[in-house]
Amino acid sequence: MRIVVASGKGGTGKTTVATSLARVAAERDRVRFLDCDVEAPNAALFLHPVLDSHREVGIRVPRVDADACTYCGRCAEVCQFNAIAVVGQKTLVFDDLCHGCGSCTWNCPEQAISEQLAVTGVIDSGQTAEGIAFAQGVMNVGQTMGVPILRELKQWTAAPPPVGHDLRGRALEIRDAPPGASCPVVETMRGADFVLLVTEPTPFGLHDLKQVVAIARELGLPAGVVINRDGIGDDAVAAYCAESDLPILLRIPMERRIAEAIASGQPLVEAEPRYRPEFQTLLEHIVAGVNA
Ligand code: SF4
Numbered sequence: 001m002r003i004v005v006a007s008g009k010g011g012t013g014k015t016t017v018a019t020s021l022a023r024v025a026a027e028r029d030r031v032r033f034l035d036c037d038v039e040a041p042n043a044a045l046f047l048h049p050v051l052d053s054h055r056e057v058g059i060r061v062p063r064v065d066a067d068a069c070t071y072c073g074r075c076a077e078v079c080q081f082n083a084i085a086v087v088g089q090k091t092l093v094f095d096d097l098c099h100g101c102g103s104c105t106w107n108c109p110e111q112a113i114s115e116q117l118a119v120t121g122v123i124d125s126g127q128t129a130e131g132i133a134f135a136q137g138v139m140n141v142g143q144t145m146g147v148p149i150l151r152e153l154k155q156w157t158a159a160p161p162p163v164g165h166d167l168r169g170r171a172l173e174i175r176d177a178p179p180g181a182s183c184p185v186v187e188t189m190r191g192a193d194f195v196l197l198v199t200e201p202t203p204f205g206l207h208d209l210k211q212v213v214a215i216a217r218e219l220g221l222p223a224g225v226v227i228n229r230d231g232i233g234d235d236a237v238a239a240y241c242a243e244s245d246l247p248i249l250l251r252i253p254m255e256r257r258i259a260e261a262i263a264s265g266q267p268l269v270e271a272e273p274r275y276r277p278e279f280q281t282l283l284e285h286i287v288a289g290v291n292a
Pocket residue numbers: 064068069070071072073074075076086091107108109110111112113
């Protein structure tokens with residue numbers, strides 16, 4: 001089962017919820033955790049995995065053999081991203097615009113195009129002390145396309161779990177989504193079974209919540225809501241959830257102790273063990289909702 005933890009707005013406590021859910025789930029289940037926030041992954045600060053594997057990833061960009069090219073222009077015609085152009089007796093490739101889709105290579109009548117890996121980031125992976133298989137995508141500075149890294153990250157295969165962890169119950173994948181509501185969020189949700197939306201009860205929280213709800217609905221995914229910092233704003237988020245048939249699965253109040261624990265890099269369930277049963281119930285609600 002694949003669970004995405006998302007929030008339209010940054011700073012709502014999404015990673016706090018995702019890492020606490022993983023810690024509680026790992027007590028009984030086999031958990032694989034993917035930090036999909038490729039611009040600023042930080043779940044490792046909470047889960048403390050030993051990252052012993054690093055793999056470069058990227059996209060395959062075209063390289064044109066000038067001796068074979070007839071400058072027919074077919075490659076430029078089929079490129080939807082204006083990443084290749086024929087100017088006089090030159091075929092130019094703009095790597096920064098290329099999405100690595102391969103259309104130009106397929107359509108070149110002279111087989112004049114080969115492909116070369118352009119590295120855009122890395123995938124770091126390893127295990128936590130609790131046996132959580134952990135991987136994060138990290139986009140290189142200056143890159144703008146996170147989706148190819150996310151596609152690779154979702155296909156990452158963990159090393160066999162440590163002895164004692166391989167006989168656990170369900171296989172759960174928890175994906176910590178990037179903030180926002182753009183293409184990387186859509187890619188993170190694609191292929192998932194449930195979306196857990198973390199928000200806060202403020203006008204900004206509500207605005208961004210609506211955007212990620214729209215993506216989840218477009219993809220046909222069931223969703224539920226966690227309201228973090230409950231008590232700081234108004235009831236508009238709760239009213240929206242009620243009228244939109246979105247269950248509120250957990251409320252985490254605004255408390256100084258919680259904020260301090262999170263700031264010090266502790267998962268909520270570790271800093272405040274009273275939340276362990278709440279997260280166990282949250283997990284079972286999600287599983288029951290998917291299996292219903
Ligand atoms: S399609 Fe092939 S032959 Fe035609 S311009 Fe592009 S690279 Fe050259």
